[in-house]
Amino acid sequence: MSQPRKVIDVSAVLGVKVLCDDVPPDELLDAPFFAEAHFLPGAKSARHIHPRQDESYRVLSGKLDLLLDGQWHTLGPGESLDIPKGKVHAFRNSTNEITKTVNTHDPGLRFQEYLEVMQKLIQEGKVKSMTGPRSGIYLSLHSLEFRDVVVTVRPPDRFIKLMARIGRSLGYKL
Secondary structure, X not given: XXXXXXXXXXXXXXXXXXXXXXXXXXXXXXXXXXXXXXXXXXXXXXXXXXXXXXXXXXXXXXXXXXXXXXXXXXXXXXXXXXXXOOOOEEEEOOOOOOEEEEEEEEOOOOHHHHHHHHHHHHHOOOOOOOXXXXXXXXXHHHHHHXXXXXXXXXXXXXXXXXXXXXXXXXXXXX
């Protein structure tokens, strides 16, 4: 019998809904994290790296733009792209349709937890988008908490650290 599917909705920040197996986090540390990711129109990420994970995208439907090696690649159904750990990359859906992909992080480490904590911040109203001072502070705190799985390159790390320091001084907590 397969595991129940869980939906992690981070669309307010990244424009993505993630469908994944409901696996206990400790079982994902060494195993790959597999998900079906639904990229809404306008979905986009900051430029970032995964310091200890390889990532891959395989498009099921729609089109997805992926930045790798400073160049944007547009993938359509059946196409895939592998992103080695430590490589700067980003994604965007510049179409008016939802793009569905299979997205893998190998090993999974804390990537599912990264998404779940972001979803919690959104649900609590602490983060409403990728912009604005309050959202920026919480996203910076989140970014520093999960540096083992995602490190933002743009905005620069020094800006993330400054925003988190300001947030902590004002009493912000994840």
